[in-house]
Every structure is written in structure tokens, then in C-alpha cells.
Amino acid sequence: MYSYDEFDRDYVKNRVAIFRDQVARRVSGALTEDEFKPLRLQNGIYLQLHAYMLRVAIPYGTLNSAQMRQLAMIAEKWDKGYGHFTTRQNIQYNWPKLVDLPDILDALADVEMHAIQTSGNCIRNVTADHFAGAAADEVEDPRPAAELLRQWSTDHPEFAFLPRKFKIAVTGSPNDRAVIKAHDIGLRVLRDDAGEVGYQVIVGGGLGRTPVVGETIREFLPKEHLLAYCEAILRVYNLHGRRDNKYKARIKILVMEEGLESFRDQVEAEFASLLEVHNGPSLIPDPAVVARIEAAFAPPPFEDLPDSDAGYEARLAEDEDFARWCATNLTAHRQQGYAIASISLKPVGAAPGDASADQMRVVADLAERYSFDELRVSHEQNLILPHVAKRDLPAVYDALREAELATANIGLIGDIIACPGLDYCALATARSIPIAQDIAQHFSDPDYSRLIGDMKIKISGCINSCGHHHVGHIGILGLDRAGRENYQITIGGDHTESLKMGQRLGRGFDAEEVVPAIEQLVQTYFSLRESEAETFLQVVERAGTQPFKDALYPAKEPADAG
Known part of the structure; x- marks a missing residue:
């Protein structure tokens, strides 16, 4: 993984020193909260319902054991003993005190971490496939590209105050695990007909109040032009993106209003100008810099192992719980004799994505001992040990089980993504965590x-x-x-390479009605599926939403009421 050079270390430390002075002025009253707000946002600090919240960047979701142990220490010393892993592969602390924030940022800098550009109208933390460098279906590890984008975008003077926040995701596989079509820029690593590696460039995706599936603006972009083309997209957006209405300020709105063809023409013209007129070669990375970045993501020294291991196979045969965990939480590795192990942060009754300091330390120890000192955070709010020898899986499982981290639910109904909701967030209109807990409890068998x-x-x-x-x-x-928490239900959404938005079924449900509604959807799925191999999503695609509407809303109660 990438390590800081002298410039990185000095840059981050200097930022912390500047922010320490800003905090002192805020505490003394020399700065009002309104004056302090843009300063704290540049350092990843929000003011939530009950306290400040610190969002720490984990670039492309990759970290090592020392960094995870430092995150555990911060949770224990300056928070309430836990952290919350997010859908942007970051970690959030929900209860830090303002006066402690500079010390926390200093502690992060000690292990080559920071919170820069995790908030504000800038290019946010670049995310990537959480199986990068390990997945069997991978064309190329996307993390060198993500790191190149991180270095280019950090403190970029032209893009520090965009019309709205901007998010980039990269995947190296045809099977998208980074939700690239729901990002402002999505990048897929691929090969052209000549075998050259480049990028499919997708633009204008996003969720929020106006969900949009991103569209392909370039079918194939040569690798050396990645920064120049992204710069061209950002320049067009920065120039023409709306600043009069924050709800219409994302690039997806600009692409919709301009039309993809017109937007593409503007980007291509800016791209050509960058390359030909405005010293564009400076945006073509130095091959030596690229080589240094790529070397940081070289494969670990894998052993030449057989595909099967006798001890592992014996444990599978004799331990039903272990076998269940392996069936759900393991993914095929590109290296024979190894597996990718997903660690669920969704035990029954817990808040999705939360991990205690003790649990973080257990995972750090396992990464150091069994996964070449590598960890990943997934956008699905779980943790990943990317390189585990099959012979070591029983020991890994036993340690996870002791730490209450061996829940066998990856990809199943209990593996729920949930935002912090009204328990923490100042923007929320309803709680998310209790609903997730109730669903997980109901389907805990x-x-x-x-x-x-x-x-x-x-x-x-x-x-x-x-x-x-x-x-x-x-x-x-x-x-x-009308003062009550009410929950709308959609079905048929898909976050993969076939990204699509779910369809709303009808009126919302009060909190106590949500679990029975989900149970009804499951029972309807059972009644419609043609075999146990047909998934819920496949049934919705084949049968449509009407049978599910009919099940939730009897004829006497119109589905579109309310």
C-alpha cells in the first residue's frame, strides 16, 4: 500500500498545526461558529445533532494494522469506544470534543492518515473495489489509479470550492463492487481490442433527492490521459454547474440539462485544449511517479499453496457454523490457496458499520498475522481481510467469533446498509439504526x-x-x-454494473409496520420464485412490482394513497 513521502508528511502536519490555531480561536470566541464552519469542514469536521463528528479518510478503503490500531486508540481515548465505518469507506467518530480534535488529527498524521476533503464542496475521498488486488475477476488493481487521483485532487486550487461535493469511484473488474454508475465520475479498468489497459469513463451518476444512473462519456480512455480527462470534466462542471440552488448543483443535473452529447462535446474540447494549448503534458504523470505508485501496490509474497487444505476441509466437514461462515463470507481469490474474507459489522442487534476499539484491534492483529498486514473497508460497511491462506481460515474464524465478529450474513438479509439517521445526523428526518436492528432481529435465523x-x-x-x-x-x-417517522419502501434496485433505481411501492409505513412489510415482501417472493436459485431481484425483474404492491396494499387500500 502507498506510504507517505516527506512532502506528504510535512503537508499533513502543517494542516494540523493551522487547524489547531483555528480551534483555539474558536474556543476563545475570536471566531464565531459561522466563521469557523468552512475551516472545520476543510478538515472533515461536522456539527451533528449532539456533538461534532469527525470523518477520517481511508483512501480507496485500504489501511494497515498500525492504522487500524490507531483508529482504535482514538475511539477509546477521545470518543465513546467505537467508530462507524461508512459507505464511502471512511470511518466517523460521533462524539469528539472540539478541543481534542487537533490532537486526534495529529494522532492520525502519525500513521499517515488525515481527514482532509472528507467534507465540503470539493473532490471527496476516492473509493475503489474493496477486493482490489485480490479479486479473481480483476483486469487490473484499480488502487494505483485511485492513488494518482487522490494526489492530483488533494488541495487542488481550482477545485476546492466546486458547486457541490464531487465523488469518484474506480473498479478494476467487470463485476462492479464500487457502485461506479452512482458517482459523479465512475471509472472501470478495461482492455481494448489491442490489449491495452485504459478506462471506461462514466459521468453524472448520483443518488440523493434526484437519483440518476451515470452515463458513459468515453468508452476507452488511455491510462496516461486519466488526470487530463478528469480535469476537463471538472473544469466544465466548475464553470457551468449551478450555484444558485444546492439541490440542483451536482454534476448529474448539469449533464441532464445539457444532454450527454453536448456535455461530452464540451469536455472533449476542454480535454483537447489541455493537451495542446495549456501545457497539457504536465497532466500526463511522470512514468517514474506512476511506477513508484504501482510498486506500492505490488502483490504480496504469496506462497505456492495447493488449492485445497486438509485442515480447512476437515473443519468445514465437522463445524456447521464455520461452514456457514465460509459459504457467505468468503470470496474467490486470484491466487490459488487463498481466499478473501469479509468481516461482517452487522451482528444482530448492532448498529450497521459500528466496531468497538477492541474489535478493531482484533481485526488489526488478524491482518498483521494472516493477511500481509492489509485491511479493507467496503462501501457496504464491512471490513475485509483480502489475502488469507485457506489453511489459516479456521484460526481467523475462531478469533472473529471470540470478538463477536463472525456473523455469517454477507450478502444476506441481515447485511444491511444504514446511515446514522436521526440518532446522530442533523439532516436526517427519521431513524435508520433501529429499523435495521429490528429487521436483523426478525430475520436472525x-x-x-x-x-x-x-x-x-x-x-x-x-x-x-x-x-x-x-x-x-x-x-x-x-x-x-406530520411529526411521525414514516418509511417508504422501494424494490428492484441494483448497485452493480447493471445499476438501476428501485421502484416505490406505495404509501409509507410507520416504524412498527416496517418489519411486517418486509416479511410480506419475502413471502411474496417465495410464492413467485420458480426455484430456490432465483433471487429476489430476479423475481422482481421477471414478475414486475405489481404482485408485491398487491401483497402490501390490499385492494381496499390504494397503493398510491398518501
Whole structure:
């Protein structure tokens, strides 16, 4: 993984020193909250319902054991003993004190971490496939591209005050695990007919109050032009994006208003100008810099192992719980004899994405001992050990089980994405966490969950869609309705390379009605599926939404009421 050079270290430390002075002026009253707000946002600090919140960047979701242990220490020393892993592969602390924030940022800098550009109208943390460098279906590791974009975008003087926040995601596989079509810029690594590696460039995706599926603006972009083309897109957006209405300020609105063809023409013209007129070669990275970045993501020293391991196979045969965990939480690795192990942060009764300091330390120890000191954070709010030898899986599982981290629910109905909702967020209109907990409790029987099969439930506590509810197989949106928390349900969303938005079924449900409604959807799915292999999403695509509407809303109660 990438390590800071001298410039990185000095830059981050200097930023912390500047912010320490700003905090001192805020505490003394020399700065008002309104004056302090833009300064704290540049350092990833929000003011939530009950306290300040710090959002720490984990670039492309990759970190090592020392960094995870430092995150645990911060949670224990300056928060309430836990952190919340987010759908942007970041971690948030919900209870820090303002006076402690400079010390926290200093502690982060000690392990080559920061909170720069995790908030504000700038280019946010660049995300990537959480299986990068390990997935069997990968064309190329996308993290060198993500790191190049991170270096280019950090403190970019032209893009520090965009019309609205801007998000970039990169995947190196045909099977999209980075939700690239729901980003302002989505990049897919691919090969052209000549075998050259480049990028499919997607633009104008996004969720929120106006969900839009991103469109392809370039079918194939040579690797050396990545920065120049992204700069061209950002320049067009920065010049023409709306600043009069924040709800219409995202690039997706500009692309819709201009039309893809017109927007593409403007980007291509700016791209040509960058390359030919405005010293464009400076945007073609130095091959030595690219080589240094790529070397940081070289494959670890894998052993030459057989595809099967006797101890692992014996444990599978004799331990049903271990076998269940392996069936749901393991993914094929590109290297024979290894597996990718997903660690669920969704035990029954917990807040999705939360991990205690002790749990973080356990995962750090496992990464150091069994996964070449590498960890990943997924956009689905789970943790990943990307390189585990199959012979070590029983030991990994035993340690996870002792730490209450061995829940076997990855990809099943209990693996719920949920934003913090009204329990923490100042923007939320309803709670998300209790709804997620109630659903997980209701479907806690592992045999029942496996019978249901592949199921993505995503919950947002407001229209901003931080819980990605639009692209859930079942999406749940919490709103305020005449002073009551009310939840709209959509079905048929898909967050993969076939990204689509779910369709709203009808009126919303009060909190106590949500679980029975989900159960009814599951029972309707059972009645419609033609085999146990047919997933919920496949049934919705084949049968449509009407049977599910009919099940939730009897004929005497119109589905569109309210």
C-alpha cells in the first residue's frame, strides 16, 4: 500500500498545526461558529445533532494494522469506544470534543492518515473495489489509479470550492463492487481490442433527492490521459454547474440539462485544449511517479499453496457454523490457496458499520498475522481481510467469533446498509439504526436467511440517500410525516454494473409496520420464485412490482394513497 513521502508528511502536519490555531480561536470566541464552519469542514469536521463528528479518510478503503490500531486508540481515548465505518469507506467518530480534535488529527498524521476533503464542496475521498488486488475477476488493481487521483485532487486550487461535493469511484473488474454508475465520475479498468489497459469513463451518476444512473462519456480512455480527462470534466462542471440552488448543483443535473452529447462535446474540447494549448503534458504523470505508485501496490509474497487444505476441509466437514461462515463470507481469490474474507459489522442487534476499539484491534492483529498486514473497508460497511491462506481460515474464524465478529450474513438479509439517521445526523428526518436492528432481529435465523438468499436492504434516514436506499433490492427511506417517522419502501434496485433505481411501492409505513412489510415482501417472493436459485431481484425483474404492491396494499387500500 502507498506510504507517505516527506512532502506528504510535512503537508499533513502543517494542516494540523493551522487547524489547531483555528480551534483555539474558536474556543476563545475570536471566531464565531459561522466563521469557523468552512475551516472545520476543510478538515472533515461536522456539527451533528449532539456533538461534532469527525470523518477520517481511508483512501480507496485500504489501511494497515498500525492504522487500524490507531483508529482504535482514538475511539477509546477521545470518543465513546467505537467508530462507524461508512459507505464511502471512511470511518466517523460521533462524539469528539472540539478541543481534542487537533490532537486526534495529529494522532492520525502519525500513521499517515488525515481527514482532509472528507467534507465540503470539493473532490471527496476516492473509493475503489474493496477486493482490489485480490479479486479473481480483476483486469487490473484499480488502487494505483485511485492513488494518482487522490494526489492530483488533494488541495487542488481550482477545485476546492466546486458547486457541490464531487465523488469518484474506480473498479478494476467487470463485476462492479464500487457502485461506479452512482458517482459523479465512475471509472472501470478495461482492455481494448489491442490489449491495452485504459478506462471506461462514466459521468453524472448520483443518488440523493434526484437519483440518476451515470452515463458513459468515453468508452476507452488511455491510462496516461486519466488526470487530463478528469480535469476537463471538472473544469466544465466548475464553470457551468449551478450555484444558485444546492439541490440542483451536482454534476448529474448539469449533464441532464445539457444532454450527454453536448456535455461530452464540451469536455472533449476542454480535454483537447489541455493537451495542446495549456501545457497539457504536465497532466500526463511522470512514468517514474506512476511506477513508484504501482510498486506500492505490488502483490504480496504469496506462497505456492495447493488449492485445497486438509485442515480447512476437515473443519468445514465437522463445524456447521464455520461452514456457514465460509459459504457467505468468503470470496474467490486470484491466487490459488487463498481466499478473501469479509468481516461482517452487522451482528444482530448492532448498529450497521459500528466496531468497538477492541474489535478493531482484533481485526488489526488478524491482518498483521494472516493477511500481509492489509485491511479493507467496503462501501457496504464491512471490513475485509483480502489475502488469507485457506489453511489459516479456521484460526481467523475462531478469533472473529471470540470478538463477536463472525456473523455469517454477507450478502444476506441481515447485511444491511444504514446511515446514522436521526440518532446522530442533523439532516436526517427519521431513524435508520433501529429499523435495521429490528429487521436483523426478525430475520436472525441463519437457515431462514439462507433460504431467502441474496438480499440487499439499504436504509436512509433522509432524502440525501447516504444509506443508498435507491439501489437496494429493498430500499427504505425514512421521512417525517406530520411529526411521525414514516418509511417508504422501494424494490428492484441494483448497485452493480447493471445499476438501476428501485421502484416505490406505495404509501409509507410507520416504524412498527416496517418489519411486517418486509416479511410480506419475502413471502411474496417465495410464492413467485420458480426455484430456490432465483433471487429476489430476479423475481422482481421477471414478475414486475405489481404482485408485491398487491401483497402490501390490499385492494381496499390504494397503493398510491398518501
